Structures are given as C-alpha cells and as structure tokens.
Amino acid sequence: MKINNKLVFWIVTLISLAIYILTLNPDVTYTDSGELAGACVKLGVAHPTGYPLFILIGHLWTLLPLPFSKIYSLNLFAGILTAISAGIFSQSISILLANLDKELNESNLNLIALTTSLTYSFSLTVWQVANAIEVYSLHLLMINLVIHFAIKSYLSIDQKQKYLMITSLLLGISFANHLTTVLLLPGLFYFIFKIEKNLKLISRIKSFGIVISLVAVGGTLYFLMPIISSTNPEFNWGMVHRGMDKFWYHALGKQYQVWMFTGSEAFVENLIKFVKILPYQFAFIGFIPLFLGSYFLYTKSKDLFYFTSILILSCTLYSFNYSIHDIESYFLLAFIGFFIFISFGLALINLKFKKFLFLIILLPLITLILNYKECDNSKDYMVSEYTKILVDNLEPNAVIISSQWDYWVSAFWYKQRVENYRKDVILIEKEILRRTWYLKQIQNWYPTLKNNSKEIGSFNEQLELFESNKDYDPVQIQTRYLLMINSFIEKNILNRPIYLTLDVMQTEPAIAENYDKIPFGFAFKLVPKGTQPKSNIENIHVEKFLAGIKLGDENHLAVGIREIASLNLTNIARYAIITNQFEVARKAVDMSLKIDNKNTMAIQAKELLKNK
Numbered sequence: 087m088k089i090n091n092k093l094v095f096w097i098v099t100l101i102s103l104a105i106y107i108l109t110l111n112p113d114v115t116y117t118d119s120g121e122l123a124g125a126c127v128k129l130g131v132a133h134p135t136g137y138p139l140f141i142l143i144g145h146l147w148t149l150l151p152l153p154f155s156k157i158y159s160l161n162l163f164a165g166i167l168t169a170i171s172a173g174i175f176s177q178s179i180s181i182l183l184a185n186l187d188k189e190l191n192e193s194n195l196n197l198i199a200l201t202t203s204l205t206y207s208f209s210l211t212v213w214q215v216a217n218a219i220e221v222y223s224l225h226l227l228m229i230n231l232v233i234h235f236a237i238k239s240y241l242s243i244d245q246k247q248k249y250l251m252i253t254s255l256l257l258g259i260s261f262a263n264h265l266t267t268v269l270l271l272p273g274l275f276y277f278i279f280k281i282e283k284n285l286k287l288i289s290r291i292k293s294f295g296i297v298i299s300l301v302a303v304g305g306t307l308y309f310l311m312p313i314i315s316s317t318n319p320e321f322n323w324g325m326v327h328r329g330m331d332k333f334w335y336h337a338l339g340k341q342y343q344v345w346m347f348t349g350s351e352a353f354v355e356n357l358i359k360f361v362k363i364l365p366y367q368f369a370f371i372g373f374i375p376l377f378l379g380s381y382f383l384y385t386k387s388k389d390l391f392y393f394t395s396i397l398i399l400s401c402t403l404y405s406f407n408y409s410i411h412d413i414e415s416y417f418l419l420a421f422i423g424f425f426i427f428i429s430f431g432l433a434l435i436n437l438k439f440k441k442f443l444f445l446i447i448l449l450p451l452i453t454l455i456l457n458y459k460e461c462d463n464s465k466d467y468m469v470s471e472y473t474k475i476l477v478d479n480l481e482p483n484a485v486i487i488s489s490q491w492d493y494w495v496s497a498f499w500y501k502q503r504v505e506n507y508r509k510d511v512i513l514i515e516k517e518i519l520r521r522t523w524y525l526k527q528i529q530n531w532y533p534t535l536k537n538n539s540k541e542i543g544s545f546n547e548q549l550e551l552f553e554s555n556k557d558y559d560p561v562q563i564q565t566r567y568l569l570m571i572n573s574f575i576e577k578n579i580l581n582r583p584i585y586l587t588l589d590v591m592q593t594e595p596a597i598a599e600n601y602d603k604i605p606f607g608f609a610f611k612l613v614p615k616g617t618q619p620k621s622n623i624e625n626i627h628v629e630k631f632l633a634g635i636k637l638g639d640e641n642h643l644a645v646g647i648r649e650i651a652s653l654n655l656t657n658i659a660r661y662a663i664i665t666n667q668f669e670v671a672r673k674a675v676d677m678s679l680k681i682d683n684k685n686t687m688a689i690q691a692k693e694l695l696k697n698k
Contacts, residue, residue, distance in 0.1 A: 091180040094196050094203070099173035102207035102216075105454070106165035111218040111463045113470040114157050116643045117412065117492045120500030121321065123160050123219050127504050130321030131311050134339040138310045139262040140221045156504060157219070164223040168216035169207070171226040175422070176203035178234045179429045185241045186386040187433045194436050194443055202429040204450035210366035211414050211421060213461040221264055222415045228260035229419060232270055233397075240277050240389070250278065254297040258304020265339065269404055269419055273396040280389050308337050318530070320503050325523040332523070335553060341521075345409040352409035360402065360417055366460075367421050368428060369452040375431025376424055382434040383427060398423035411642060459636065466634040468647055472608065473497045475651075477508050479607025479625050481583040485535070486609055487571065487597070488587035489516040493647050503531075512582070514574065516590055520567065522549050536581075538573035545570045568596050575601075575612065585609040588654065605661050608654040621662045621670050626655070628677050635681070652682035659691045671695055 114120045118133060125132040126144030147163045148156055179199040183190055190198070206212055215222045232253055239249035257274070260267040278297065316327035324336035335341075345352075368376070384391040398420045405416035436443045473494040480486060488495055495515050501507040512532045518524045525542060528535065545566040551558035575584055575598055587609050590597055603610035604619055607626060613619060628651075635648060655678035662671035672695055678688040 090192070091177060091196060091199065094176050094180065094200050095173040098176045098200060098203040098207065099169045101204060102172045103165060103169035105208070106169060106213070106216045107162070109213070109217055109458070109462045109464055110158070110161050110165055111466055112158060112161075113155075113467055114473070114497040114500055115218045115463070115466065115469050116647075118220065118496055119218055119469070120157075120497035121323075122221070123157050124500045124503050125321040125323070126160060126219070127156050128320040129314060130319035131315050131323050131326060131336075132321070133323050134336050134341060135265050136308065136311045136324070136326070136337055137221045137263055138307045138314075139259060140224045142307075142310065143224065144219070157500065160219040161217065164219050165216045167223040167227045168212060171223075171230045172203050172207040172212075174227065174230040174234055175206055175425070176200065178230065178237055179203065179426070181234075181237055181241065182390065182426070183429065183433055186383075186390070187430075187437075189437055190433060194440075197443065198429055198432045198436065198446065201432060201446045201449055202425055205368050205372065205428070205453050206422075206425050208450055208453040208457055209368060209421060209425075210363055210457045210460065211418060212367075213457055215415060215418070217461060217463045220415070222418065225260070225264040225266070226418060228256065228263055229267065229270060229422070232256045232260055232267075232274075233422065236274055236277055236393075237390075240280065240393075250297065251300060254300035255304050258301035259307065261301070261305045262307035266404070266416060266419075269400045270397070272400045273393045276396055277389075277393055311337065320531075321499075322527060322530075323523065324521075325526060328523075331554060342410075347407045348409045353406045356406040356408070356413050359413060360406070360420075363414060363417075364424075366457060367424065367453075369449060369456050371452065372424075372428055372449060375428045375435065375446075375449075377427075377431070378434050379427035379429065379431030383430040386430070394423045394426045460639070462636075463634075467630045468634040468644070469493060469497050470501075471628075471631040471634070472647055472651055473501060475626055475628070475631070476587075476608035477501075477511060480508075480511055480585060480609065483510045483512075483581075484583045484585055485512045485514065485574070485578055486585040486587070487514045487516055487574075487590055488609075489589050489593070490587050490650070491515065491517070492643055493650065514571075516571070516594070519571070520549065522546060522553055535574070536577040538570070538577055541566070541570040541573040568594065571597050579612065584612045586612065588650065588657070605654065605657040607658075608651065610657075618665050620665065621658055621667055621674075623658060623670055623674055623677075626674075626677065628681060632680060648682050649685075652678045652685045652688060655681070656685060656688045656691060659688070659695075663691065663694060668695060 114123065122132055124130070125141050127148050129141065129145040132141055144160060144163065148159060152159045154162065176199045179202050180195060183195045183198060212226065215226060235249050235253040235256060239246050239253055242249055253274070257267060257270065278294070312327040312333055315322055315325055324332060326333040326336045365373070380391070383394065401417065401419035401423070405413055408416060432446050435446065476494055477498060495513065498513055502509060502511070502513070512535050514528065515524070525546060545563070548558050548563040548566055552563060578584060585606070586598060586603060591603060591610065598612050600615070601612040602615055602617060604613050604617075605621070631651065636644070639645070655674045659671040659674035659678065662668070662674060671691065675688050675692045675695065678685055679692070682688070
C-alpha cells in the first residue's frame, strides 16, 4: 500500500490519540487543572494571562453531549489537540524533506515523517501535556500550525504572500492562547526578511505592516475577556471589566514578571532541568540523528537551519531565565526544533544506509516504551483523593484557609463550583487574597461568610496602590493583610468550625495565634487554648491515593503531594500519642509510611509506639 503524506497525518494523529487515551488522567490533577476546567465549563476568565482562545474552544467542547465527566472530557480534549499537533508536525516534515532532499523517494520520505512525528508524540514533555487539561496542548497545536505555514511560505514559489498572511493570522490567534508565542517572532522575522529580500524597501515595509496588522487582528480575542468578565461568571479571575488597568495587568501577566530574568541561579537551575529531560524526548539514541541532521540541514538550506536554530535559541534563552517550578512545558518550542533536525538526520541515514532505513521505526518505539510508565496517569487520583480526604474531614459549614493551590485548592474550585461537591464549605485561598479581585469573588461565592468591612477596606486601600504600581507601604500592606485574615476568623468562629492547612501555619504564624491547631484529616482545626479534642481517622482512606504513586517518580508535584499527605498523617499520629490514643496513632503512622516510607518523623513515631 502506498503511503502518502495525508495518510501519514491520520496515522500519526490516530496512533498518538489511542496511546494518549490509555494514559489520560481520569480526574483533576495538579496546579491549574481544576481552575482551568471550571473556567471552560462556566465560560469564565482564567488566571493570567486569561487564555481566551483556550477558554472559548474549551467551553464549546464541554457543550458536546459526551458520556464522561466534564473534567475527563477536557483531559481528552487535551489529548486530541496534542495528537493533531503531531499530525500537523508530520506534514511540516514531509514538506521540508520533499523540497530539500530530492534523493528521498516518497515511501522513505513518509516513513521518516511518520517516525519523527511519532517520536515527537511519545516524547516525555509532549506526552505529559497530552494527559490533562492545560493551555499547552492548544499551544502545541498553534505553534505547529504557525511553523507549518511559515515553512510553506518560504518554500512556495507562487503563493508566498498567501501563506505569509495565513502565518501572520495564526500567529495572532496563537497569542490569544499563550503569550510565549512571542518566542516564534525572531525566527519568523528572519524568514520574512528572506522572503521579502528581493522587494523594494517600500514594498517590504508595506508587507511588514500587513503582517503586523493580521497578528493584531488575531490578538483581538483578548478583548473577549472584559466582555465575559462583565457578565459576572462564576470563574472571574482578575475581574478585568473593572478598567483598562485591570485588563492589561491581567492580560500581560504582570504578576509573573518578577520571576523573569532573575539571575544566574534560575538560569543554571532551568538549564539542568532541560539537560536532564532532553534525552527522554527521543530515547537517548535520538542524539545521533539530531547532530547528523543539524549538519545535513545546514548543507541543504542555511536559511532553514538558521530558522530552526533561532527557534531553539529564543525558546531556551527565555525559558532558562524564567524562575517557575513548572518550567518544562516552556521548552516545547526548542524540542520541536530538535525534532526538525532529527528528521534530517534520518534523511542522511537514508542516504548513507538505505537498506537499514526501516530500523528507524525503533526510535518512536523505544521512546514509547521508555516514557510509558512515567506518562501513564490512568490510575492517578492523587489530587482528587487528597482533596477528598481533606474536605471530607471538615465539619459541616466549615471555613478553611489554605494556599495549597497545586495540591487541592484549584481542584476544589472545580469540584465545588462545577460538581456541587461540599457547597457548604468556604475556602479562602491565602495567597490570592493579595489580589483585589479575589475579595470580591469571595463575597460572590460565599455571601454568608461574615466579614469586617473596615479591615477589608483598609487592606484593599494599600492593595490598590500595589496593583496600580503606585507607592505603597510594604509593612502596612502585610500588617493589614494579617488583620483582615484574623478578622475573618474572629467574625465566624462562633458559628462555623475554622481550619488551616499546614502551609498557612508555616508561612504566617501570626494567623490565629490565639488558638490551638488540632490535626483533623489533612487540615488543622482552630480550638480554644488548652482544648484537646479526640482524633478520628475513620474517614481517611488512602488506597486510591496510593494507587497513583509511581515508584521512582521524581516529578516535584508528585513528590510534594506524597510528602505533605504523609506529614499530615504523621501530625495526626503525634497528636494521638500526646492524647493517649495509641491505636489511632498506629493506624495513622502505618498509612503515613505507606505513602512515604522515608518520612523520618513517622519512623520516629512508630518507634515511640513500640513501648505504648
């Protein structure tokens, strides 16, 4: 059977999707998963920079009558977008090889496109993006589309302008999903300069103007955010309809700029992460065609070599200087550049060792096998179970103050606002309280929460100065912040049980300092000084949480949630020992060590219990 490049697209897309479906997250997962899912379902505004394209398309997807939960449906959506991005990438490789390597016959060309694209699909970082809802799945699709049409524009003889216009419009639309689309610009400007180099200066200026205009047209999708925000949706991060200053603050992600270009320490740390995960993008052996391909592409087309190299450099120079913990997804553009080089390395292997070309199919197979265990999240309920254990152990009508966004807060937003889980619980996210919009959202979500308007107004006064880039007093803003949180506690504690999570106690000891904190489940209840209520762990079940643990998993979030879950159980055990509840302590220690057998505090508690 003759395989043409269109068939390659479908083979790559469908095989990728089939594997992704086998490994999809079944429920909410870490960090922004729950909040993004909620914003999609409710058609709201997500965390900065808002991602209006993703939210709009994601909302339309949730309207389909699929026989799944909304969160699983959105995780599937991420897999579909990523699989299509692999199919588009295969078409880019086919075009490049067909135009630059005339010695390749069609069958070998398509085999190389198929092999490279499937390796891309099963590369560690791309596969991880495919497993759960995040904006990076759509980002992968958009940047692949931009690169695809940019290549067509460069290689086309009579339709350069047409493809350049399509590229420009797609670039603008991509900006409406993720601002790191800007990393494509250096490479695209280089291409445009080459495409337009034979035109007179006035024609080149005119052409650049059209390109910029089309990019701007695509970017206008951002102005959907204040329109949506003005309807007061359930998820309304930033409440950007309040004014242009609030809109730009949100859309440009100004709160993240403090983490950009922070110095050599961040650069080195991210460089180490990049080097550490790079071999898992193409099964180690991919380094051979990578180096061969960079040389071969240089000999075939210096322009395309420089274009690809610029994409890699712009991506790495930016991402290495961005000090965030989940930086891996920011490396994706560089990995795409490496896969372009790999395809030319495989073409060179075809030229030199034509009889053995069929062996290149080992590259995606080894990558698949190497990364399958790491990327198989089909039994990963760790975040949803952590959330369930924490929330199920709260008394009715509880108030809980926490900043564990990565582990349960974002997930609970989704569970409570979309699935109507524990609507009686009031959650106050400690760190987001440092944003003016969130105080309004708390009032919208929890109108029965009693508050002290004087304390809120006093804090908000300084907070407005901070958000507006005006002079503010950092001592005053922190002092008023703590007074406001404590006022929430004092106003509600007579009518509602109030809890803190461990992170709040560790970072802000001045919060609820007049109360004892007693471990209940994965939170601490505030009680009058000297009170020692009994512990109860009958409602803590860790079996499903344990099923999601992968031996050797070094992902910092997976490690973190295991450690904090184990520590929470250890705290229950230690308190139970103090209050002579030794059987409770033993059960808590056993569960703690099942989750993290290296927990030294749990080991010490177990030794102590031997004599009880």
